[in-house]
Amino acid sequence: MLYVIQSNVIPLCQNLEIMYALVDCNSFFCSVEKVFHSGLQGKPVCVLSSNDGCIVSLTPEAKRVGLHRGNPIFKVMDIVNRYGVRVFSSNMELYAAMSRRIVNILRQSVKHVENYSIDESFCFLDGYEKHYNLEEFMREIARKIDTWTGIPVSVGVAPSKTLAKIGSKFAKQYLGYRNVCVIDTEEKRRKALSLFDLADVWGIGRRTFERLTYLGVHTPLEFADKSESWVRRNFHKPGIQTWMELNGIPCIDTSEVVRNQSLCTSRSFGEMVSDLPSLKASVATFASSCSNKLRTQHAGAKSVMVFISSNRFREDLPQYSNAGTVTFPIATSDTLEITYAALRILQDIYHPGIKYKKSGVIVSDIEGLSCVQGDLFDPVPNRPERAKMMQSIDILNQRYGIKTVKLAVEGEEEQVWKVKRAYQSPNYLTDINEILTIQI
DNA sequence: TCTGGGGTCCTAGGACCC
């Protein structure tokens, strides 16, 4: 076997003009809830996944009383009660609105901002060091975000994204950094890598961690110090990229893709369901949601997949899961066309006598609608007219609330398969009827 | 009783072709 060896390991400090800042919101979902609920400062708070299943976000105070991300809430209710932990259902609409405000503040201060996830953004600071002290510059931005939105952030500044992420973790962990940790010298890099937990490095998941441990590597520094040929012998592209990034050579491109490659809507049900009509209602609702997402992106999908599955945690019940796909002759975002196809798939894969816990719809092969190829044998008559109808429905739903107009097969509200959200906050930022009221 | 949802990228391997 022939390995191509690239000898392009450049000493860290030659590369300083490319600096990345990662701005990471601390316990983001919890912090948003704390903005709208006074009296929670210093208190343990956690936010749950859909169906009020697991903990997905928690404050340091909640960690200190023994809670962890991923805990099923029903297993830790004794801790919640004993320490008076405040629990919220997740409200993604509220968190997304807050996220947009934070990204806007960043874009006011930095020319090139890459919004990586709902609570993290990368800032490209190339050239900024000529005019600013990067540490003070980012500290001022962090202060601005905290003052204007109430959300505390931690910032890592370093010559690669992976190192910037490590910096932000240090900034979060140690108050002495005052929200910003800069890794800009070889000495700081080696110190940080020797102290950081290998399993917490961005790009090193459970399997890679196990493999590295097996190979006798126990800290990020030991990994970074391995020779290039050793890394190429033992890992594929992702591992090599992480190794380079740890050595200060940026090579991970997370630049925003204009359009998704696939879109998915799926839920676990509040209660298990066996009957076809309930499953149909869920699949129709999810298909309709996917069509909606496509239209907001001005895109269409060429294929739709439906999956259903039983409750994998109930070993006492018969297990079954299946999926099916339908391809369209031309890319579509038409709710009727996508839902009809989805229901046909469901009909094919449905197996009676099973208690189902989850269903979902995934649309893929997504294209921009402006460049969609026409088809001589298009099964949808009057496609332009149908598009206008969809547009009208979208306008009505936007003006009078989602689901004002929907397909009959989607069924009534409050069905057994609907998710449980017992502790949800109002949409303070996006619904005029739920705006915060202050009594003086 | 109760255990998340939504993505991306990479690789291996099969089918098929010349």
Place this chain on the structure above:
DNA sequence: TCTGGGGTCCTAGGACCC
């Protein structure tokens, strides 16, 4: 009897992320 060596395309599944 002997039984090649390239390609491409597609899909499933693994691994990882927040």
